[in-house]
Amino acid sequence: MHKEIWVFAEACNNSIERVSLELLGEVRRLSKNGAPTAAVLIGAGISPSLRQTLSQYGAQKIYIVDHEKLLYYQSEIYTHILTQLVRQKKPQIILLGATPNGNDMASRVAARLRVGFVSNCTDLKLNDEGRLVLWKAIRGGKSQAAFMTVGSPQIATVCPDVIGLEKVVPLQTVPVEHLDISWDKNMEKAEVIEFFKGNPATIDITEAEIIVAGGRGVGGVEKWPLIEGLADVIGGAVAGSRMAKDLGCISRDRLVGQTGKNVRPKLYMALGISGASHHVNGLKEAEKVVVINKDRHAPFIKKADLAVIADLQELLPVFKETVTEYFTGGHFSK
Amino acid sequence: MTRKLKILVSISQIVYSEYSLEPQMGRACKKKNLLVKRFNLADRCALEEALKIKKEINNVEISAALLGPPEMEWILRACLGFGVDKAIHFIINPAEYYDAHNIALALSQYISDQGFDLIFCSYQDVNSNFQVGPAGSILAELLQYPYLSEVASLKIDPDNESLTVKRKLTKGNRLKVNTPLPAVLSASTVLNEPRYISLHRQKKPAETTITRIAVNKEELQGRYYPAQLTELVAVSPFRPRPKQIPLAGGSLTVQERLDFIIFGGSTVKEKSRLLEGNVKELSNELLNYMIQENFL
Numbered sequence: 265m266h267k268e269i270w271v272f273a274e275a276c277n278n279s280i281e282r283v284s285l286e287l288l289g290e291v292r293r294l295s296k297n298g299a300p301t302a303a304v305l306i307g308a309g310i311s312p313s314l315r316q317t318l319s320q321y322g323a324q325k326i327y328i329v330d331h332e333k334l335l336y337y338q339s340e341i342y343t344h345i346l347t348q349l350v351r352q353k354k355p356q357i358i359l360l361g362a363t364p365n366g367n368d369m370a371s372r373v374a375a376r377l378r379v380g381f382v383s384n385c386t387d388l389k390l391n392d393e394g395r396l397v398l399w400k401a402i403r404g405g406k407s408q409a410a411f412m413t414v415g416s417p418q419i420a421t422v423c424p425d426v427i428g429l430e431k432v433v434p435l436q437t438v439p440v441e442h443l444d445i446s447w448d449k450n451m452e453k454a455e456v457i458e459f460f461k462g463n464p465a466t467i468d469i470t471e472a473e474i475i476v477a478g479g480r481g482v483g484g485v486e487k488w489p490l491i492e493g494l495a496d497v498i499g500g501a502v503a504g505s506r507m508a509k510d511l512g513c514i515s516r517d518r519l520v521g522q523t524g525k526n527v528r529p530k531l532y533m534a535l536g537i538s539g540a541s542h543h544v545n546g547l548k549e550a551e552k553v554v555v556i557n558k559d560r561h562a563p564f565i566k567k568a569d570l571a572v573i574a575d576l577q578e579l580l581p582v583f584k585e586t587v588t589e590y591f592t593g594g595h596f597s598k
Numbered sequence: 599m600t601r602k603l604k605i606l607v608s609i610s611q612i613v614y615s616e617y618s619l620e621p622q623m624g625r626a627c628k629k630k631n632l633l634v635k636r637f638n639l640a641d642r643c644a645l646e647e648a649l650k651i652k653k654e655i656n657n658v659e660i661s662a663a664l665l666g667p668p669e670m671e672w673i674l675r676a677c678l679g680f681g682v683d684k685a686i687h688f689i690i691n692p693a694e695y696y697d698a699h700n701i702a703l704a705l706s707q708y709i710s711d712q713g714f715d716l717i718f719c720s721y722q723d724v725n726s727n728f729q730v731g732p733a734g735s736i737l738a739e740l741l742q743y744p745y746l747s748e749v750a751s752l753k754i755d756p757d758n759e760s761l762t763v764k765r766k767l768t769k770g771n772r773l774k775v776n777t778p779l780p781a782v783l784s785a786s787t788v789l790n791e792p793r794y795i796s797l798h799r800q801k802k803p804a805e806t807t808i809t810r811i812a813v814n815k816e817e818l819q820g821r822y823y824p825a826q827l828t829e830l831v832a833v834s835p836f837r838p839r840p841k842q843i844p845l846a847g848g849s850l851t852v853q854e855r856l857d858f859i860i861f862g863g864s865t866v867k868e869k870s871r872l873l874e875g876n877v878k879e880l881s882n883e884l885l886n887y888m889i890q891e892n893f894l
Contacts, residue, residue: 336773339745363768364748371732375739380827383732387839401836410831414824426839453744454777462770471770474893531893552891570887572873574880583881590885
C-alpha cells in the first residue's frame with residue numbers, strides 16, 4: 265500500500281492559506297499512482313468549515329491537532345508536533361506553502377528528522393522511482409535548478425501562486441483523525457506576546473493583496489479622498505504614480521514604479537493613471553490589473569485585464585455605494 | 599554592568615545572472631551573460647541591525663562570517679568597513695555543491711565554541727546558488743536554540759538576556775514574540791535601511807585580519823552522517839511553470855500557439871476587456887468582476 269502524501273494546511277484567522285489549497289490540487293495530480301492525500305491542520309479552535317474546505321480541494325484524510333496554546337505559530341512546538349506526527353504515520357512526501365511559517369517549520373522538521381528539504385520550489389515532478397524532483401529559481405530568477413532530497417519523507421515548500429487552484433470537488437465526508445500530542449514545557453522558549461492584523465490602509469504596499477492607485481487623472485489632493493474611500497471599502501492599500509506623489513497626494517513609500525516600489529498584488533486598480541512605462545514596470549508581477557480612465561487611448565488600457573472608460577468623479581462614488589450595498593447585504597442585480 | 603553581547607552575522611554568497619552590453623563598431627551591441635556575486639540584501643539589513651544594537655548598548659562585539667570561495671573575501675572587507683569587529687571566512691571549494699545542511703554544520707561548530715548570543719542567518723532567497731535559504735533554522739535545530747524568521751523589528755531587553763521581535767507574516771500581519779538568548783534570527787528586508795561605508799572607514803579593513811577556516815566536505819561527513827541532505831540534479835534557464843490553462847485559446851497567432859506548446863501554457867496576456875456605458879452599469883460590471891475573481 266502506498267504511503268500518504270501530506271499537505272500542511274496553514275491556517276490564519278480561521279481561513280486556510282491559498283497556497284495550501286493549491287498544494288492539495290497538486291497532490292491530487294501527483295498521487296495518481298494511488299497514494300492517499302492527507303491534510304495536516306494544527307491550531308486552536310479549528311472550525312468545521314476549514315475541514316470542509318480541505319475536503320473540497322482534495323484532502324482524502326485530515327489530521328487535526330487542536331490545542332488552545334496553538335493559536336499562533338511557535339516554531340519549537342509546531343516542529344515537535346509535526347515531527348511526532350511524521351514518526352507515527354510515516355508519510356512519503358510532505359508539502360508546505362513557502363510562507364514565513366511554512367519555510368520555518370519545514371526546515372526545522374527536516375533537520376530534526378535528518379532528511380533533505382528544498383525551499384521555495386516553483387515546480388515539482390515525480391520521477392520513475394517515485395522520488396520528487398524539485399525545481400527552484402536561482403541566480404536572481406534567471407536560472408532554475410532541480411534538487412532531490414535524501415531520506416524519507418521528502419519535504420519541500422512551494423511558492424504561492426505558481427501552481428494555481430484546481431477546481432473544487434463536491435463536498436464529501438472525509439475521515440478526520442484528532443491527535444493528541446503533548447510537549448514539554450521547556451519547548452516553549454519563544455513566547456508569543458501579540459498578533460497584529462495587517463491593516464490594508466497602513467501596511468507596506470509590497471505586502472498588500474489589493475492596491476488602489478491613483479494618478480494625475482484623479483484631480484489632485486482635493487479629490488484624493490475618493491481613492492482612499494474606495495480603498496477603505498474594498499480593503500485595499502492606497503498607492504500612486506509619480507504624478508500623484510508630486511502633487512502631494514501620497515508619500516514616497518506609496519509610490520509604485522521605477523523610482524518607487526515594485527509591487528505584486530492580486531489586484532491592482534489604476535485610477536486616472538495613463539500607464540507610462542516607468543510606472544507599469546513596478547507592477548509587472550500583479551496578477552490582475554483593472555484600469556479606470558476616461559482616455560480610451562491611454563497606454564494602460566491595452567495592458568489591463570479589465571479597462572473601464574469612465575470619468576472617475578462620476579464612477580467612483582457610485583461604485584463605492586454599490587460595493588457597500590453588496591457588503592451590507594442590500595439588493596444587487598447581476 | 600550588563601554582560602557582553604556577542605553577535606554573529608552569517609552572510610550568504612549570492613550569485614546573480616546579469617547581462618552586460620559590449621559596444622561593437624557599426625553593429626548592434628553584443629550581449630554577454632555574466633555571473634555577478636553580490637552582498638545579500640537581507641544580510642546587509644542584519645548587519646545594519648547588529649551595528650544599531652552596538653550603538654545602543656556599549657558592550658557588544660560583532661563578528662561577520664562568510665561561507666564561500668576565496669574571491670568572496672571582499673564581502674568581509676566591506677563588513678569590516680561597516681564597523682564589524684571580527685571577520686571569519688569559511689573557505690570552500692567553489693566547484694563543490696554545499697546545501698543548507700552543510701552550511702549549518704560548518705557554522706554550528708564555530709558558534710558553539712565561541713558562544714554567540716545572537717546569530718543572524720539569512721533567510722530563503724531565490725538568488726542563492728547554494729540553496730543557502732533555510733540554513734538559519736537548521737543551525738538553530740543543531741544548536742537547540744530558538745529560531746525566529748522574517749524579523750521585521752527587534753529590541754534587546756535591558757538585561758541582555760532576552761529579546762523581543764516582530765515577525766513579518768503574510769498579508770501585512772505581524773507577530774510579536776519574546777525569546778531568551780542565545781537565539782538564531784533571520785532578518786527580513788523591511789528590518790531597516792542598510793547604510794553605505796563612509797570614506798574614513800574604508801581604510802580600516804586593510805589593518806584588520808580575517809580569520810580563515812577551510813571547510814572540508816569529507817570532514818563534515820565524518821562528523822555528521824549524512825552531512826548533505828539534498829542533491830543538485832540539474833541547472834537550466836528559468837522556465838516558469840505554466841498555470842493550469844488546459845487549451846490554447848482560439849485567438850492565438852501561430853507564434854503564440856507554438857509558444858503555448860513549448861511552454862505548456864499561455865505565454866501572452868489575454869486581451870483587455872473594455873467596458874463602456876453608464877456609470878451604474880459600469881459599477882455593477884466592475885463589482886461582478888471582483889466577485890468572480892474572488893477579490894471581495
